[in-house]
Amino acid sequence: MAPQPKYLSGDQSAIDEFINKFDIFLFDCDGVLWSGDHLFPGTVETLELLRSKGKKIVFVTNNSTKSRADYQKKLSSMGIPSEIDEIFASAYSSAIYISRIMKLPAPKNKVYVIGEAGIETELRSEGVEFVGGTDPAFRRDITPEDYTKMADGSMLDENVGIVLAGLDFHINYLKLSIGYQYLARGAKFLATNTDSTLPSNHTFFPGAGSISIPLINMTGQHPIALGKPSQAMMDSIEGKFQFDRKAACMIGDRLDTDIRFGLEGKLGGTLAVLTGVSKKAEWEVEGAKVVPAYYVDKLSDLKG
Amino acid sequence: MAPQPKYLSGDQSAIDEFINKFDIFLFDCDGVLWSGDHLFPGTVETLELLRSKGKKIVFVTNNSTKSRADYQKKLSSMGIPSEIDEIFASAYSSAIYISRIMKLPAPKNKVYVIGEAGIETELRSEGVEFVGGTDPAFRRDITPEDYTKMADGSMLDENVGIVLAGLDFHINYLKLSIGYQYLARGAKFLATNTDSTLPSNHTFFPGAGSISIPLINMTGQHPIALGKPSQAMMDSIEGKFQFDRKAACMIGDRLDTDIRFGLEGKLGGTLAVLTGVSKKAEWEVEGAKVVPAYYVDKLSDLKG
Known part of the structure; x- marks a missing residue:
């Protein structure tokens, strides 16, 4: 079996070590922060804790119908404070890729x-x-x-x-x-x-x-x-935020998009949360290809 | 190289032998009888010749937007006389398959x-x-x-x-x-x-x-x-016309749909015409998988 992820829920010293290891956290949204119209309890406090420790937060979404400003309104309507520069949606990712990477004459x-x-x-x-x-x-x-x-x-x-x-x-x-x-x-x-x-x-x-x-x-x-798990999106994010990949962690609920996105991007870490699509059994099977580095039952477990 | 097709154009005894071998001819239309809006010269006479020898003719088309009646009007507008029962389009093929083969309760x-x-x-x-x-x-x-x-x-x-x-x-x-x-x-x-x-x-x-x-x-x-080259269409055609597959020949311009349709349907013969999509070179290469039994430069070569 592939090396298994470290389970953080309830283990405060492991949580502290995890948080200290990274400068920037890339967040998938649906299934992590909320599900449908339901905000998970503790989401806002967890984001606040990370911000209070000086961590950079980026909301990374494949939603292509919304601009960053639209998406900020959505976060706001869910009760989540955010800055427009914390948002990276696939429409924006595409625009960045076209204007700054492709640069057709x-x-x-x-x-x-x-x-x-x-x-x-x-x-x-x-x-x-x-x-x-x-x-x-x-x-x-x-x-x-x-x-x-x-x-x-x-x-x-x-x-x-x-x-x-x-x-x-x-x-x-x-x-x-x-x-x-x-x-x-x-x-x-x-x-x-x-x-x-x-x-x-x-x-x-x-x-x-x-x-x-x-x-x-x-x-x-x-x-x-230009969306997860494509590395063209990771390149766009890096192009914009200029961070050290080793100090970055991807947090998501889907192995095939979020966790794969972080692994293939060679980020310092990947954290799976079990409040969305993927289940623990998916990485506990023989031959599992996408295995996160860490997992928690729910995001708010990070606030201890 | 796979066994190569017999070339009929200009070889009257081979043409006679070919025509005598079959009772029913399944015709692809575009690329065989006409191209776009252009009727190939000799199309009507060739169909007449086959009918005069007592051969059954079926026009087999993947066009799904037209009923048989619509398609008969199209043939008519191209100058080709036909009976509605000579027409087998994929919409009709689908209806037949649903009503006579699937028969859901x-x-x-x-x-x-x-x-x-x-x-x-x-x-x-x-x-x-x-x-x-x-x-x-x-x-x-x-x-x-x-x-x-x-x-x-x-x-x-x-x-x-x-x-x-x-x-x-x-x-x-x-x-x-x-x-x-x-x-x-x-x-x-x-x-x-x-x-x-x-x-x-x-x-x-x-x-x-x-x-x-x-x-x-x-x-x-x-x-x-329910269209070519799917054998569900062949089953529908056979269900309707009740013919001996060995006495049937598929005539078409595309190896990957028409000729494959006839070969996989184990018809007695397949005839490629070179007035459409596929070229001779496609079956003349090493490893060619779809090779017709016969070919002509153009359909009207059959009328000698």
Whole structure:
């Protein structure tokens, strides 16, 4: 069996050692801080304790429909105080990646967006030009004229060099067709994240990964994903916060996204909390590939 | 190298032998009879020749948006006379499969349709009940209320036992969400066909397979496909026409769909025509897996 994680709940000296070891904590949110609309007791106090010890906190979410400002409102509505600079969502991650890492030469650096307003806000904040997104001109049925104008390119923007697909509650045949045309003409393919489902109301709805997958199916190309567990997101976070990875710890409830994200990013630590998706049994089996360094029953166990 | 196909063009005795060997010819259409809007010269005469020799002709198409009647109009508009009973499209294939092969016990045998009117027409012709499809109630944005009503099941039809996904020019987030809910509740998963793209105007648009793939991505389930090269379609054709497979020949332009369909169906023969997608070089390489039994440069070479 793989080396097993250290269990921290109820062990104050181990908790102190754990907290002292790191300067920055990356937090997954749903399943860690809250579940659905239910804030876990002690969440706010635990975050306060870490802040009082001078720790940097970053909320890392794959949610691609919200800008950082939107997400701060969500945290606020859950009763969690935060700074906008503590928030790292996949829409922002994508904008950062495009503007600071890809840096395509103008003018062929426009982005065709499949997604909601949060992506647009973050692209604007980085000065990235885009088409598509929430533009009503793209929220309609395809017409016979569209086929001709896509085929001859006359309805396409020749400066689009990137297709960015996120969660789009207004996905339609026209948007997918246009996305395909840009990719077929050589645009780079990015996805805010590739989660196949979106958990809500104790069931699942299509996630961002189920919006981009028709384009993968049509082109055979796979997008660079800017959400957990993709390391492109870790690179974006590091680019922004400039921290020592050895002094960073990822905290999350999902082994396949959060813990994997921290392990592959070679962070100093990973902490699993058992208030979400993954269960202890998943790392206690022979051949388990993703094993956190630490685990607690619930986040508030850290405040002792 | 695999045994190579017999080349018939210009070899009258080989052509006569070929035609005499079969009683029924299954025809792919686009790339064989016509390309786009252009009817190949000699198509009508070749079909007449076969009919005059008492051969049965079946037009086999993966087009899922058209009923047989719609497709007959298309053939007619291309100048090709046909009988409705000579037409086998994937919408009809799906209806036949549901009504004559699956035969789910009532009342849990309703179909949730993602697709266009052709599917509805064919389901009605087989007396199969359905919801979804072109119903305007499903052609709208998702609302906050929908999430609740999907989660508690109150907006779902409890008698839906099958999800059938075909090409849908009105695909949206609501339809995909509902499709997921039915599958998660145990409905059987069918697809009219799984072509990733739809060729049109010398480029590509999303095909039926790019409509069903978000559901595959969300559920991990793969649908039974009712179009070429799926043998479920061959079973449907055989169920309807009752022929000896050894006396049947599949004629098509695509190795990966048409010729494979005939080979896996163990038909007596397969004929590739070089007026469409696949080229001779594809079966002339070492390790070629799909090799037709015969080929011609163009269909009309059969009329000598």
